[in-house]
Amino acid sequence: MERRTIFGGWLLPVAFVLPQLFVTIFFFLLPAGKAIYSSFTQTDAFGLHTRFIGLANFINLFADAGYRASFGRTAVFCALVTLLAMALALLLAVFADHEIRGRAIYRTLLIWPYAVAPAVSAVLWMFMMHPEVGILGRLLNRIGIPWNYSLNGIQALGLVIVAGAWTQVSYNFVFFLAGLQSIPASVIEAAHMDGARGFRRFRTIVMPLLMPTTFFLLIVNLVYAAFETFGTIMALTRGGPGEATETLVVKVYRDGVINLDLAGSSAQSVILMLIVIGLTAVQFRFLGRRTLS
Amino acid sequence: MASLELRGLTKSFGPLTVLHGVDLTLADGEMVVIVGASGCGKSTLLRLVAGLEQPSAGAVVLDGRDITQLDPAARDIAMVFQNYALYPHMSVFENMAYGLRIRRLPKAEIRNRVDHAAALLGIEGLLDRKPRALSGGQRQRVAMGRAIVREPKLFLFDEPLSNLDAKLRVQMRAEIRRLQRRLGVTSLYVTHDQVEAMTLGDRLVVMHEGRPVQVARPTEVFSRPADTYVAGFIGAPSMNFLPARLAQAGRAAALEVGPVIEFADAPRPGPEGRLLIIGIRPEHVTLLPAAEAARGLSLAVDLVEPLGSETLLHGRLPGGAALTVQLPGMVPVGDAVAVALPAASLHVFDAESGRRLDPAPATPPAWADAGEVAVRPE
Numbered sequence: 159m160e161r162r163t164i165f166g167g168w169l170l171p172v173a174f175v176l177p178q179l180f181v182t183i184f185f186f187l188l189p190a191g192k193a194i195y196s197s198f199t200q201t202d203a204f205g206l207h208t209r210f211i212g213l214a215n216f217i218n219l220f221a222d223a224g225y226r227a228s229f230g231r232t233a234v235f236c237a238l239v240t241l242l243a244m245a246l247a248l249l250l251a252v253f254a255d256h257e258i259r260g261r262a263i264y265r266t267l268l269i270w271p272y273a274v275a276p277a278v279s280a281v282l283w284m285f286m287m288h289p290e291v292g293i294l295g296r297l298l299n300r301i302g303i304p305w306n307y308s309l310n311g312i313q314a315l316g317l318v319i320v321a322g323a324w325t326q327v328s329y330n331f332v333f334f335l336a337g338l339q340s341i342p343a344s345v346i347e348a349a350h351m352d353g354a355r356g357f358r359r360f361r362t363i364v365m366p367l368l369m370p371t372t373f374f375l376l377i378v379n380l381v382y383a384a385f386e387t388f389g390t391i392m393a394l395t396r397g398g399p400g401e402a403t404e405t406l407v408v409k410v411y412r413d414g415v416i417n418l419d420l421a422g423s424s425a426q427s428v429i430l431m432l433i434v435i436g437l438t439a440v441q442f443r444f445l446g447r448r449t450l451s
Numbered sequence: 452m453a454s455l456e457l458r459g460l461t462k463s464f465g466p467l468t469v470l471h472g473v474d475l476t477l478a479d480g481e482m483v484v485i486v487g488a489s490g491c492g493k494s495t496l497l498r499l500v501a502g503l504e505q506p507s508a509g510a511v512v513l514d515g516r517d518i519t520q521l522d523p524a525a526r527d528i529a530m531v532f533q534n535y536a537l538y539p540h541m542s543v544f545e546n547m548a549y550g551l552r553i554r555r556l557p558k559a560e561i562r563n564r565v566d567h568a569a570a571l572l573g574i575e576g577l578l579d580r581k582p583r584a585l586s587g588g589q590r591q592r593v594a595m596g597r598a599i600v601r602e603p604k605l606f607l608f609d610e611p612l613s614n615l616d617a618k619l620r621v622q623m624r625a626e627i628r629r630l631q632r633r634l635g636v637t638s639l640y641v642t643h644d645q646v647e648a649m650t651l652g653d654r655l656v657v658m659h660e661g662r663p664v665q666v667a668r669p670t671e672v673f674s675r676p677a678d679t680y681v682a683g684f685i686g687a688p689s690m691n692f693l694p695a696r697l698a699q700a701g702r703a704a705a706l707e708v709g710p711v712i713e714f715a716d717a718p719r720p721g722p723e724g725r726l727l728i729i730g731i732r733p734e735h736v737t738l739l740p741a742a743e744a745a746r747g748l749s750l751a752v753d754l755v756e757p758l759g760s761e762t763l764l765h766g767r768l769p770g771g772a773a774l775t776v777q778l779p780g781m782v783p784v785g786d787a788v789a790v791a792l793p794a795a796s797l798h799v800f801d802a803e804s805g806r807r808l809d810p811a812p813a814t815p816p817a818w819a820d821a822g823e824v825a826v827r828p829e
Contacts, residue, residue, distance in 0.1 A: 344536035347503050352550035352601070353524045362549075366540040 190431065196424035215425035224401065225409070225426070232384060232405040235319060239383035242323040244375055247330030248368075252360075254331070255338040265335070272328035276389030283321040284394060307395065311402030314395045318403045321394060322387040329382075330375050337371035338364070370445065377441040381434060406430055453514030453604040454479045455500070455637055460509035462495050469495050471661045472509065480635040482628075484652030486642055488684070492661040493641045497607050500639060502526050514604055529598035530607040534614060535590045537582040537597075543569075544578040547596045561600075568596040571630065588619045595627070599634065606631070606638040612647060624650060645685050649673070657681045675798075679805040682730050682798055688763060688775050690730045694802065697725040701811070704729050704799065706792075708748060708768045715794040717810030726802035733763070733777035735796035744789035750774055751787055764788070 165171045200211045219225045254265055271279070289295045289306040298305035307314040341364060349363045365372075388407045391397060397404035397412055404412065406426065414423025455477040462470040469492045477483050485493045498504040500511055502523035510519045518526050529550075537546050544565055551561045569575045572592040582590055591611060598606055611627070612620045628651055631638050642648055648655055649669045657665045657672060657680075665677035676682035682690045698705040701718035704727055705711045712729075719727075739747040748768055756763040764776040764784060776790060799808045 342534065342536065344532045344534055345538060347501075347523075348530070348532060348536040348597075349538070349549070350503070350523045351501060351526075351528065351530050352597070353553040354549070355522065355524045358553070363538060369540075 193424045193427050196421050197428045200421050215421050219422065219425055228401065228404055228406055228409045235315070235405050236380050236383040238319045239322045239326065239387065240376065240379040242319065243326035243379055244330050247327045248334050251331050251334035251338055254335055268331050269328050271325050274325060276325065277393045279325050280321060280390045280393030283317065287317055309399055311399055314399055314402045318387070318391050318394055321390050322383060326379060326382055330379065333371055333375055334368070337368045341367050374441065374445055377437055381437055384433065453637055455605055455639070456512040458510045458512065460496065460499055460511065461507045462499060462504065463507045469661050473663055475656060475663065475666065477637050477639065480637055481653045482631050482638040482640060482651060483654050483656060484640045484642060484648045485656045485658055486645060486648035487658035489643055491658040493658050494609060497609055497639060497641045501528055501530050501607055527603050528605045528607060529601045529603040530609065531594045531598050531611045533610045535594040537590055537593055539582055542579050542581055543574065543593050546582070546593055547600050550597065550601050564600045568599040571599065572596050587615050588623065591615060591623060595630070604637065606636050608638065608640040610642050627651065645687065657684060675807065677807055679728055679730065679800050686732055688733050688777060690732050690798070691774050693729045693772055695727045695729045697721050697723060697727055708770050708772060710748065712792060712794050712797065719799055719808050720811035727808065728800040728802050730798035730800060731792050731796055733775040735793060736774070736776045737791050737793060738778060739789040739791050747789035747791045749787055750776070750790050752784060755784060757781055
């Protein structure tokens with residue numbers, strides 16, 4: 159049902175909307191506009207003159223092998239974080255969906271990591287994996303497996319993937335569990351009586367009915383992996399060693415804030431913005447009209 | 452097609468026992484309806500047979516084979532669920548074919564069976580639709596079709612008509628009965644609706660608090676209810692109950708409201724003054740003309756319900772006992788009427804146990820071969 163309120167004047171409605179508008183304008187529209195503007199300009203080394211150079215920043219970016227490599231690295235990173243976070247969450251949700259003793263505790267524990275800030279999560283992983291102070295890191299080295307993520311790029315990438323996926327597992331778990339519980343028990347029982355057991359039942363009945371949830375989570379996780387893992391990566395590896403864990407977001411920060419290539423960094427962030435807009439559009443397109451029946 | 456035997460089926464959830472050792476045998480092709488109020492354990496019984504729950508004790512024997520420990524998937528039993536439980540992401544055809552595909556039947560055979568069942572149910576035109584594009588009645592048919600194509604040994608129905616509107620329910624009820632007769636599949640049907648129970652079952656099992664209180668043909672359950680629970684549960688409006696005492700050396704009942712009624716048949720056993728409950732169905736109570744009012748009971752009418760083909764009177768007897776009277780046709784009645792309780796229509800129950808009290812047999816009781824009549828718990 160549509161609920162409408164008719165206001166007499168215009169002052170009150172404006173007052174209601176103003177705080178939200180203020181936030182949107184000052185924290186999104188203005189910075190984004192500034193980024194778009196600077197992505198088309200070039201500034202001299204002393205910041206005295208700025209000139210319009212069209213798409214040159216973007217052309218330079220895609221001509222840069224380092225940027226293309228970061229693109230590929232980000233793709234791999236996002237795919238693995240998403241895959242890991244979703245697969246683990248689905249597995250845990252399937253277990254939690256059963257009638258088990260203490261399931262309330264089990265579920266609550268699984269949701270906790272989501273409340274952990276990225277930096278704190280990174281510190282937790284450091285205490286586990288650091289080659290000298292980390293419990294697991296030291297163990298690995300002691301049993302003869304050379305482990306040092308601040309030197310080995312592959313290990314570093316692996317670590318940020320796992321750490322990045324860890325917090326997201328909780329989020330996915332909640333959605334998968336809700337999705338599983340919205341499947342009527344009688345549908346599962348009907349399949350059981352039709353002769354479908356275990357994995358077959360999961361593949362032919364449960365998974366198809368979970369598709370809307372899965373698709374939604376896929377988009378959310380890709381966005382998360384691409385943009386929100388910044389804190390985790392910076393705290394753990396700062397994008398290093400070398401550029402081993404430098405995803406697109408980390409590169410924007412390094413190029414813009416650390417190396418002060420504002421124009422190039424702006425162009426990168428405009429590209430990221432387009433990616434987010436694209437993903438969101440896909441999500442609205444498919445989930446806007448599809449609901450679980 | 453097969454016979455089904457339940458042996459001492461018991462189910463407890465923690466300290467709560469919901470089924471107390473149910474014994475029941477279904478002959479090949481028979482349709483037995485389990486009826487009872489909600490919470491009587493009837494659905495649990497069905498789920499035990501389906502294998503969706505494990506019994507705490509007892510056995511389920513299908514076609515001579517003990518299947519108690521068997522997975523539901525391996526039981527060759529099909530079930531029609533209350534909310535239909537169709538697979539929402541599959542078309543009607545796929546819904547019906549699902550169980551057959553799992554059994555790896557050849558494609559042509561699957562096609563054949565589904566087409567045949569669809570024709571039987573009149574849903575040939577819907578095979579490509581998704582369940583959400585179907586009406587309630589159509590979904591119900593698809594759910595039946597899904598059971599039929601399997602050609603199982605046993606059909607289970609879990610209140611399949613309770614989600615349909617009244618008119619459709621009557622129609623589907625007749626259809627289920629026709630189909631079951633035609634296919635000759637042994638069926639167990641659970642419902643809380645006594646009309647469904649009366650019309651559908653070859654036999655009825657009336658359940659109360661986890662025990663079957665009477666297992667018999669519907670007419671038998673109606674005309675000779677085993678106890679006051681069955682008597683009150685089967686028949687609408689419900690049977691009237693009046694407290695009484697045994698009198699005249701067992702030949703009559705002295706009603707607490709006054710009159711002494713001599714039994715139409717033989718004397719009842721027991722000492723003089725034994726506490727009784729006399730039951731009489733509302734349609735058996737008769738109205739007396741004013742001239743004969745003196746030999747009847749006076750009923751203070753507090754509600755009249757004209758239903759068209761019949762009229763219901765609700766009132767109170769002297770002393771406050773409630774009595775419902777069902778009269779044929781439209782009858783104008785005043786605030787007070789005189790009613791009579793014909794002796795031939797009385798049901799006599801023992802007040803203490805609530806069980807039916809039959810005339811004492813002249814010869815030693817032949818209970819052992821009483822056959823299908825009453826199931827005696829304890």
